[in-house]
Amino acid sequence: MTMSAVHKVTSEAILLAAATIAVALRFWARKKLKMGWKADDWFALTAWFLLTVYISTLFYSFNHDIDVSNLEMMTISEIITILKLTYFSIYMMSVVITLARLSIIFLYYRIFGVYDNFRRALWVMGGLTIAWVVMIIFLNTFRCKPVALAYNPLLKGKCLNMTTLFFATESINCALDLALVLLPLWRIPFLHLSLRDRIGLCLVFLTGSFVCITSILRIVFTYNMDTVQSAFWLTLQLSFAVICSCLPTLRTYLPKHIPKPSTITSYFRSSVFRKTGDPSSHLEKASQYSNSDKTTSSPPSLRTYGFTQTEDGKWTSSAV
Numbered sequence: 001m002t003m004s005a006v007h008k009v010t011s012e013a014i015l016l017a018a019a020t021i022a023v024a025l026r027f028w029a030r031k032k033l034k035m036g037w038k039a040d041d042w043f044a045l046t047a048w049f050l051l052t053v054y055i056s057t058l059f060y061s062f063n064h065d066i067d068v069s070n071l072e073m074m075t076i077s078e079i080i081t082i083l084k085l086t087y088f089s090i091y092m093m094s095v096v097i098t099l100a101r102l103s104i105i106f107l108y109y110r111i112f113g114v115y116d117n118f119r120r121a122l123w124v125m126g127g128l129t130i131a132w133v134v135m136i137i138f139l140n141t142f143r144c145k146p147v148a149l150a151y152n153p154l155l156k157g158k159c160l161n162m163t164t165l166f167f168a169t170e171s172i173n174c175a176l177d178l179a180l181v182l183l184p185l186w187r188i189p190f191l192h193l194s195l196r197d198r199i200g201l202c203l204v205f206l207t208g209s210f211v212c213i214t215s216i217l218r219i220v221f222t223y224n225m226d227t228v229q230s231a232f233w234l235t236l237q238l239s240f241a242v243i244c245s246c247l248p249t250l251r252t253y254l255p256k257h258i259p260k261p262s263t264i265t266s267y268f269r270s271s272v273f274r275k276t277g278d279p280s281s282h283l284e285k286a287s288q289y290s291n292s293d294k295t296t297s298s299p300p301s302l303r304t305y306g307f308t309q310t311e312d313g314k315w316t317s318s319a320v
Contacts, residue, residue: 009062011232015239016055022246023048029250038110043103044245047096051238054092057085058235076154083151087140093234094136097173100241101129104180104208107248112187121183125176132172139165167219174215181208201248208244211237 023044030037061082074082105126112118144150144159184205188198214237221233 008232009059012055012058012062012235015235016052019048019051019239019242022243022250026246026249038106040103040106040110040245041249043099043106044242047099047103047242047245050092050096050099051242054089054096054238055235057089057092058231061085080152080154083153087151089234090140091137093238094133094140096238097241098129098133100245101176101180102126103245104248105129107245108184112184115187118183118187125180125183128176132169132176136169139169170215170219174212174219177208177212177215181205181212204248207247211240211244214240 026041026044027037030041105122109119109122113122139160140150141147143162143165145157146155149155149157149159185202188201188205191198191201193201214233218233218237
């Protein structure tokens with residue numbers, strides 16, 4: 001395996017590991033919250049499984065030094081092998097994206113399904129998603145006559161222009177991703193959540209825009225005939241699709257297990273009290289300092305633990 005192949009394997013492995021962690025955390029969070037596993041979870045898991053299969057085919061090609069950028073140096077059997085991998089990777093790509101998108105649609109349905117207009121919009125999005133993947137599968141299967149000409153250049157026949165097909169189908173894919181990102185944003189302000197939670201939820205849903213960005217970059221690199229970069233961005237696109245489908249479900253659980261500033265402050269304050277005894281003694285000392293001279297330096301015991309005195313004489317923790 002060449003150094004270039006090693007770098008490719010490393011990058012693909014990192015992306016697969018990130019997607020694996022996201023899916024594992026999703027199922028772990030569901031179990032901890034005792035919410036049960038729903039249809040959107042199984043869609044995400046299936047998308048991850050097919051992503052693993054797709055990346056495994058890339059590992060195979062890298063291990064055997066099969067690179068589409070070196071076609072002129074390959075034997076005819078190697079060319080047929082890589083064309084077959086490319087042919088079947090299109091099926092994998094379209095199904096992974098569809099499953100990840102359906103996972104998000106079903107999640108939206110559980111959150112916003114009480115709104116009639118939103119529910120109808122989700123049905124439309126689901127229908128367009130299914131229509132898109134059926135179109136991809138049909139075009140990829142019958143783009144050549146005979147069908148085997150798509151991966152066997154020794155045969156005679158004719159094929160549709162793959163570049164034109166790619167730009168058309170990928171543009172539709174990008175539009176669907178963008179619509180899916182923007183769809184919930186106009187409903188979030190009406191949820192019975194605090195402003196902070198609503199902003200956080202918007203940011204989580206907006207992470208799906210990364211999938212749109214990778215889709216656009218794939219179009220750019222394919223237009224410039226950079227097949228190596230295009231393949232990398234395809235893996236990035238699929239990995240982000242799986243990861244972004246999991247992020248909204250993680251937000252309901254992970255923040256509860258990340259220390260909040262108030263919790264940290266309480267910990268430091270309790271540490272001060274445990275080390276020096278009665279907490280009232282600290283309040284009394286603080287009061288003496290503040291009453292005598294508000295600009296005086298703070299008591300050593302409080303300063304050590306990050307407490308500072310405000311202009312009005314009150315003691316606060318700098319950890320807040």
